[in-house]
Amino acid sequence: MITATAELLQVQGYHATGLNQITQESNTPKGSLYFHFPGGKEELAIAAIEAAGAEESQKIEAVLNSQEDVGDAVQAFTQLLAEGMLNSDFRKGCPVATVAIETSSTHESLRRVCEQIYMHWFELIEQRLLMAGFNPAETRTWSTLILASVEGALLLSRNQKSVQPLEIIGEHIKTLINQAKPQHQPQQNFSQLNSVS
Amino acid sequence: MITATAELLQVQGYHATGLNQITQESNTPKGSLYFHFPGGKEELAIAAIEAAGAEESQKIEAVLNSQEDVGDAVQAFTQLLAEGMLNSDFRKGCPVATVAIETSSTHESLRRVCEQIYMHWFELIEQRLLMAGFNPAETRTWSTLILASVEGALLLSRNQKSVQPLEIIGEHIKTLINQAKPQHQPQQNFSQLNSVS
DNA sequence: GTCTATATGAGGATAGAC
DNA sequence: GTCTATCCTCATATAGAC
Structure with a gap:
């Protein structure tokens, strides 16, 4: 039921998805829904978004850790999304963007869940940049640019029914980040990087 | 009525907004709604999104044309949004993002309206880059990155209740674009640029 | 052209049998 | 713990008086 909910939320959004x-869709009787999720629709949505996130x-x-080069890693990310x-x-x-944008001003609990997920993704990108040798001040601006442009490109690609925006920003960020990349002594090497859980 | 609808759509989205x-909100009787918009909610939403766009x-x-430097122009853009x-x-x-993401897969007519608006914004950014001396191939990638990261930053800023994402990408894109900017003979000068209608 | 009253259906939520 | 039947509210849409 959670996975079915997550899929419907991703495609249609919170308000368009009915119990x-x-x-x-999940072949579940309506009665037991309120046994497992006493909070009703909102509680179910929170569980679904958390799982999808x-x-x-x-x-x-x-x-991100599948490519040795950090630029290649970002591009592999956008290609996966495409x-x-x-x-x-x-x-x-994006599995959380629709709900995030719908509920930012209206459902505080869902807003917070989405915020936590974005924060986690943000940290994953920051860690990858640190491993590539960027210093903490740089990782902050780059990871924000990467996450924002990826989310925006997902929105535009979905609206245009074309993966062009995703492909263009993937290619462009790869170029930009490799120009900015420190060329000397990365803080960790790739084999260490790949052993992260 | 159109402006009231536009505001509600921007804040709550399409499905959360009732007739x-x-x-x-607009002190309009319900009866005349269907006289002016025989298509009902969808037709009204289209008019509202078009007006807001x-x-x-x-x-x-x-x-974009308020600053002589193209990097400053992009940053002024993000500051305005912040x-x-x-x-x-x-x-x-973003006045269209919520509806765009909600209806991309479900309401083809609204999807198209949002797509047209994004295309127009895209062209506005491209024109500004052309005037700054970028060649057509470059304008395409840069304008996509700018529009995508702005839309993504708007989503993240709204979800985080903080303008930090917007400010960070504004500052960062300004830096990046000025590094990439052609230093010789811009195709048009600033006075010409400012005379655009 | 404008408005009131209402039709019709779907929404989320619940009570209570099993 | 699980399911069925049902409640109440709100949705969009319309009919018809003025």
């Missing part, structure tokens, strides 16, 4: 649709975190961490868009016929962008 | 709320276009064009967020207590981000 009827969730129970129908955690799953996405694992993918992000894996893809594939996800194509595979879902542009129905699935 | 009752619109008529109440056009208004925002004017602001974007004005602010002020809008603060003035609305983080309720108003």
Whole structure:
């Protein structure tokens, strides 16, 4: 039920997704929903977003550490997202963005959940940049630019039904970050990096 | 009524905004709504998004041309957006993003309207870059990065209730774009640029 | 052209049998 | 613990008086 909810939230958003649709899609009777989630729709949505966010975190961490070059890593990230868009016929962008933007001003609990997930992704990117030799002050600005442009490109790609925005920013950030990359003594080498849990 | 609808759509989104709320907020009786907009909610939403998008276009064009330096222009853009967020207590981000992300997969007509508005903003940024001396191939990648990161930063800033993401990407893009800027013979000078309608 | 009253359905939530 | 039947509210949309 949680995974069904997560998928519906990602594609349609919070308000467009009804409890009827969730129970129908997941073959779950409506009665037991309120046994497992006494808080109703909002509590179920929180659980679904948290699960989807955690799953996405694992993918992000894996893809960022799949490439030795930090620019390649960012591009691999955007390529992964582009594939996800194509595979879902542009129905699935960021698993939390739709709910985040819908509930930022109206549902404080959901807003906080989304905020925590974004913070975690932010930290994953920062760690990868630190390993590439950037200093802490630089990692902050670069990771913000990366996360913001990725989220924005997901929005634009979904709206345009084209992966062009994702591909363009992936290629461009790769170029920019490799120009800015410290060329001397990265703080950790790639083999250490890859052994992270 | 259109402006009231536009504001509600921006803050709450399409599905969270009811016709009752619109008529109440704008002191309009419900009956005449369907006289002016026979298509109902969807037609009204289209009109509202188009109006909000056009208004925002004017602001974007004005602010991009308010600074002689292209990096300053981008930063002035993000500062304007940051002020809008603060003035609305983080309720108003991009006037079309919420509807765009909600309807990309479900309401083709609204999706198209949002797409057209984004295309227009894209062109405004491209024109500004061309005037700064960038060649057409470069303008495409830079304008995509700028629009994507601005949209993403708006999403993150709204979700975090902090203008930090907007300020960071504004400052960072300013730096990056000035490093990449052609130093010789811009195609048009600033006085010409400012005379654009 | 403008408004009131209402139709019709779907929303989230719950009570209570099993 | 699980499911069915149902409540109440609110949604969009319309009919018809003025």
